[in-house]
Amino acid sequence: AGTKTRRVLAFVRVKPTSHFAQDMIKLGSDNKSIDIYIRKSPRGGIVNNTQTDWSFKLDGLLHNASQEMVYEAVAKDLVSKALQGYNGTIMCYGQTGAGKTYTMTGAASEYRNRGIIPRAIQQIFKSAAEFLNILVTVRISYLEIYNETLFDLLAPALGRGCKDNQLTVMDGPQGVYVKGLSIHPVSHEEEALHLLFEGETNRVIGEHSLNKNSSRSHCIFTMFIECRSRDYTNHKCLKSKITLIDLAGSERLSKTGSEGQVRIEASYINKSLTFLEQLVIALADPKREHIPFRQSKLTHVLKDSLGGNCNTVLVTNIYGEAEHLEETLSSLRFATRMNWVTAEPVPNKPFYREVGTGGPGGGAILLYYN
Numbered sequence: 127a128g129t130k131t132r133r134v135l136a137f138v139r140v141k142p143t144s145h146f147a148q149d150m151i152k153l154g155s156d157n158k159s160i161d162i163y164i165r166k167s168p169r170g171g172i173v174n175n176t177q178t179d180w181s182f183k184l185d186g187l188l189h190n191a192s193q194e195m196v197y198e199a200v201a202k203d204l205v206s207k208a209l210q211g212y213n214g215t216i217m218c219y220g221q222t223g224a225g226k227t228y229t230m231t232g233a234a235s236e237y238r239n240r241g242i243i244p245r246a247i248q249q250i251f252k253s254a255a256e257f258l259n260i261l262v263t264v265r266i267s268y269l270e271i272y273n274e275t276l277f278d279l280l281a282p283a284l285g286r287g288c289k290d291n292q293l294t295v296m297d298g299p300q301g302v303y304v305k306g307l308s309i310h311p312v313s314h315e316e317e318a319l320h321l322l323f324e325g326e327t328n329r330v331i332g333e334h335s336l337n338k339n340s341s342r343s344h345c346i347f348t349m350f351i352e353c354r355s356r357d358y359t360n361h362k363c364l365k366s367k368i369t370l371i372d373l374a375g376s377e378r379l380s381k382t383g384s385e386g387q388v389r390i391e392a393s394y395i396n397k398s399l400t401f402l403e404q405l406v407i408a409l410a411d412p413k414r415e416h417i418p419f420r421q422s423k424l425t426h427v428l429k430d431s432l433g434g435n436c437n438t439v440l441v442t443n444i445y446g447e448a449e450h451l452e453e454t455l456s457s458l459r460f461a462t463r464m465n466w467v468t469a470e471p472v473p474n475k476p477f478y479r480e481v482g483t484g485g486p487g488g489g490a491i492l493l494y495y496n
């Protein structure tokens with residue numbers, strides 16, 4: 127019997143605009159393809175040398191889609207699978223200002239504009255409340271990678287750049303983890319949202335010509351989920367994690383007019399995204415023996431999420447305007463590279479948890495074994 131395989135799902139979300147370049151960007155009527163046409167320019171240029179037409183196949187095109195529609199298409203199934211023991215990763219990639227943070231976290235202005243993270247939190251706690259015999263526990267961490275340094279967004283007191291408290295990526299027997307990163311148990315939706323909000327306020331935000339509130343870092347929000355029977359004589363547990371990643375924006379330095387610190391940040395961002403791309407190319411090649419996970423902090427942290435046993439979804443955020451076509455093309459190329467075939471994820475194995483005094487959730491002494 128052949129091994130079952132699945133693809134990493136690739137969605138593209140087009141930022142709403144009144145200047146959509148209809149003659150250059152054609153969206154497939156089935157919402158599963160995008161064609162790009164670029165007229166040859168006598169001056170040449172990066173995209174104007176030989177090829178003028180491109181066609182990209184996707185798992186879903188999100189155009190004029192509400193936050194709710196995006197969540198339904200991209201995240202809902204992955205989150206319910208997580209409650210059945212499957213790990214899940216959703217990652218937003220794209221040009222600066224194209225809507226990654228809007229997609230992942232959302233806009234605070236209106237409740238209906240909340241993004242994937244708050245909706246995933248809501249789905250988990252809503253499902254947990256509906257499970258009669260299963261107790262769900264959730265823990266949260268929020269990591270930021272800024273200029274190749276790791277920061278704990280939920281423990282700002284440790285200080286940005288404080289040498290004594292540097293976090294490090296470690297390869298452990300249960301996979302990759304970040305040593306020193308705080309992990310917070312949460313028992314209801316509001317508590318989780320509060321942590322998300324706290325982390326958001328600690329992010330590094332910069333301003334440049336394409337985005338007034340530009341995320342200058344990669345941010346990784348992780349929910350560690352554990353499901354166990356409410357029947358205390360049965361200590362079987364099922365563990366999974368959902369990793370939600372808002373990558374820093376790819377950008378051309380000339381376009382954003384960046385200088386000084388912003389320029390330094392941009393070169394770190396671009397370098398780590400290039401390593402991410404190299405990683406994705408290596409993962410997609412079945413003949414490749416060496417997978418370059420350790421090239422950057424981002425690729426190392428994402429080792430399990432991208433290379434491991436995981437449902438993975440990529441959302442590529444693009445602009446619809448002609449002036450951004452070159453970056454749009456490069457983002458779409460990344461999206462289709464990401465669309466590689468991978469092994470079918472399997473649910474994590476249940477394990478037994480010995481509960482000491484205090485009972486489940488109440489300061490129990492915990493021992494893990496498979």
Ligand SMILES: Nc1ncnc2c1ncn2[C@@H]1O[C@H](COP(=O)(O)OP(=O)(O)OP(=O)(O)O)[C@@H](O)[C@H]1O
Nearest residue numbers: 142222223224225226227228233337340341374375
């Ligand atoms: N689909 C959308 N609908 C409405 N507003 C949007 C949408 N996408 C993005 N925006 C708005 O555009 C602006 C830039 O978006 P956002 O900050 O999400 O971009 P980004 O890709 O995260 O950029 P960076 O990489 O610079 O952080 C924000 O004001 C955001 O609210």
